[in-house]
Amino acid sequence: MLRRFEYTQARSVEEALALWQGSPDSRYLAGGTDLIPRARATGRAPARLVDVKAVPELDQVRALPDGGLSIGAAASVARVATAPEVRQRFPVLATCCQALGSYPLRQRATVAGNICNASPCADTAAALLDLDAVVVASGPRGVRRVSIHELFVGPGQTSLERGELVTAIELPAASAGARGQLGRLTRRQGVDIATVAVLVTVLPAGSLRHRVALLSVSPTPMRVAEAENLLDQKGPDGAAEAAAIARAACRPIDDVRGSASYRRDMVGVLLERAVHALAAERGGRGA
Amino acid sequence: MNARWVGQDVPRVDGLEKVTGAARYTADVKLPRMLHAKVVRSPHPHARVRAVDLGKAARAPGVRAVASGQDFPFHVGIYLKDQTVFATDRVRFVGDAVAAVAAETPEAAEEAAALVEVEYEPLPALLDVRQGILPGAVLVHPQLGSYQKVPWITPEAGTNICNHLKVRKGDYEAALRGAAHVSENTFVVPQVQHVPMEVHVSAARVDLAGKLEVLTSAQSPFTVRHLLCACFNLSHGDVRVSVPQVGGGFGGKAGINLEPIATALALKIPGRWVRLLIDRAEEFYAAVVRQGLVATLVTGVDRQGKVVAQKMHYLWDCGAYGGYGVNVVRAAGYTCGGAYEFPNVCGDSIGVYTNRPVGSAYRGFGMQEIHWALEQQMDMVAHELGQDPVEFRLRNCLGPGKRTVTGQVLDEHAGRVDKCIHKVAEAFRRPLEEKPGLLRGRGLACAVKAPAMPNDAASSVLLKFCEDGVLEVLVSGIDYGQGLRTVAAQFAAEALGLPLHQIRVRNLPDTDLSPYDWQTVASRQTWATGNAVLKAAEKCKAQFFEMASQVLHAPVERLALEGGQVVDRGGQGSVPLTRMVMGYQFPDGHTIGGPVAAAAHHVPEGLLFLDPDTSQSAKPVAKWTFGAQGLEISVDPGTGQIQVDRVVACYDVGKVVNPGLIRGQTFGGVVQGLGTGLMEELKVDALTGRVRNASLVDYKIPTSEDLPGELEAHFVETPQADGPLGARGIGEHTMIPTPAALANALFDACGVRILDMPLTAEKVLRALQAKRAKE
């Protein structure tokens, strides 16, 4: 059952922070697609919700002067998935957004909500990890920039401080043009959380640096640096070896979606496939 | 009859209502001054209830009524009265109702429910059906011997067995000794949930004059009334049950469900409506589920590939209560051989209580579960003999002149499984295209089901004309999407030569106002209600003819119904029906006849009870519907995932009444079958007895994205002798063979057999790895 709570709506970042301070048990509300079902399921709701969707500056997806991209915290997953700047320059993020939930869900859910919720299976986290995103947060003590690599602490836990509001997620110019392959295993075709997902990304031509992110196989979304280094050295020929490294690096558990051992095996299978698919794609484009 | 309406692809008569949202479901009905109920449920799978203290809850803000087993120690159940409204001395599963509260808001009800104090003394729990029949097993119902029941089920007092049907035909032991090849295998089917879009909801009010009204999402308003009266010792005259639109049932809303709890609370606070709307989690663990099955089959074949001896041992996990489930056990018994003729049979269908969620009816009524075993077994035996599974099936299948396991000799009206097998095999002649990196395979399975119902299960209808000639057809079956309203309109239009737009099917059954119908289950409505509509139409026709005969001065035999008129085939005259619907008035003012209306019923004819020791019977059931399905799949050898590329289904339905609706039933059934075959399973924790996946996040059913690439539905039309224009039931059959066909296709694709449903990717991968390790 959904308990009573106070609903407030902020019109500016300052107002959001102040509203948050105004109650001992506040929560920021974006799409609510994690927050509301959880409040209903647990029978515990925060005392106050601070809706940040009406803050105009949080709704923007805009190019940064240095060639990076800033995604406002209130931009929906659907909006990010279809934004031309994202599709053309950061297609990996579009792919991960498209994999999340269902069509109607993506209209409400936000990328910021997805990562603040810090689930080990957060789909957009895979792209943000591979693209070295930076999270911009405003809090009682001012504005902070937190690397995505330092954001996830444990299941449902982030390194954000109490009362900190994520205002934007920035993708660095250096990641623009990166291409990736997402291997995502689910129990049915649509609308399912990943049992395992592997995203292999290659940074833009010239560098050919690899990135490997894994979902649903450790307490947080994770990168596997050792596998990346190996792929940087050996390219697709190192796929099997990289797969073995990733299998060893992940820390899956048994749950209703799958056993730990199956998940571990799938990390290997999906990783190898993604590497080969990426190589084939590059081959096909003659790069 | 040269059919004009029956057989046409007419659109659903209630389609507009449903797609516009005009249709009202139980939870949409705004009841004046309604209270909200919440049930207090057991956290233990098995415990003695020492004390229930309702004091604090009763005093909580907004609370208007509280009730527990102390107030209502009444028994309820359709075939076996083994359940009480609320637990009295013990709880038997996690979710068992212990008490309930009614309050002004859902929040107040929930808060008050948490204040009910229950003192439990936990008892050892029985969570594995196989242990339930061992000596010394935990007893779930020590009082089993004292429960009321219908005569045709046989619980065994002092055990966990709530029903046991024995089928003995020929001499199984001797035939097995003479067999050239013997194969024995054990198959497992887990409990699954119906997952209707609309969860269970019931509301009740006792008015100040003492009348009980119940509004409920149910498949059987009359059966709900009957069972409520038995439970609370009320007269049928003082109880009214009505059912608005129903958002899916699949068997889970058959019999009686939440109604007694809502009624108990309503009795505590006369004058107020009390509505009990459970949530999705409760729907998963506290509402009824499909029973689990452990099936052991022994098949003995001769050198020619004819089965000579067949043993079937079905152990059903009925869960905590078997009120309805005992009849699934029975149906699985008298159908234990599936679509085949087995000359020597030893069949045992045994229902066993456990401390797990409550088993009940589910689309197919045990048939998908036993076909999972039977149809894999037939495939396995065929392969062991080096025979083609299709040929092997054709050699052994039932057909006219063949004897079922209960000794019934099928006649030429019984339907032809051989034709269905041929049709699927024909569709399979197309070569299976290779797909890079995937293993392709195809598999076939047959299906049969008869309606499982009391021998006197009735459907009745009322036809009455309006002043402008519109015909109202009152039917009391539930149309939750299968199309009953549409086919009832088609039969009425057919019989009276009326255009469809002149017919209105009135179908929100209300026991005060509607004609009696037993239940909407057993794939029986098109058949039973269809027959009743045709009979009632004949009676209306007779009333028109009697009037017209006087108007036209022509004998009744010369009259015919044509284009909305009664025509004298011998002379010139005709009278429009519209001139007679309220009686006919002559030019001088005198009037004959009156408002045209008629009632009629259908009750199955000539059904005979089973012999109690052997289950032999010349006509145990009203009809059999046979069919077959073929599946083409691709298996990903790296992940174990199965993709269903093509499904070919063929059923002998006697008569296709509406091609669009029957395609819908077939596709829907196939997809539901794929759900149970590929992904569905209620995961009950082996220690705590809790359902671990009681949510739509953790329990998956297919979505439109899981539809097979190609779906074909074919139909054979061997007319059913007692079917309306030859039609027989099809609603449940469409999901019966799907998982077995899937498993057979898996074997064809990669040589692995999985005997426990569902075929998850993980299981497939592990089986593939085990096979590779052996090679």
Ligand SMILES: Cc1cc2nc3c(=O)[nH]c(=O)nc-3n(C[C@H](O)[C@H](O)[C@H](O)COP(=O)(O)OP(=O)(O)OC[C@H]3O[C@@H](n4cnc5c(N)ncnc54)[C@H](O)[C@@H]3O)c2cc1C
């Ligand atoms: C049917 C269904 C299917 C789903 N499928 C998927 C799936 O496939 N993959 C997947 O990854 N997820 C899935 N989800 C989970 C959820 O939709 C996503 O995590 C979504 O991105 C959450 O975003 P939101 O805007 O709705 O977050 P909210 O629910 O509004 O917030 C989530 C959390 O983040 C906090 N928060 C939100 N915005 C901010 C901010 N700007 N600053 C600080 N804290 C903030 C909130 O306080 C809350 O704790 C699914 C959910 C449902 C209901």
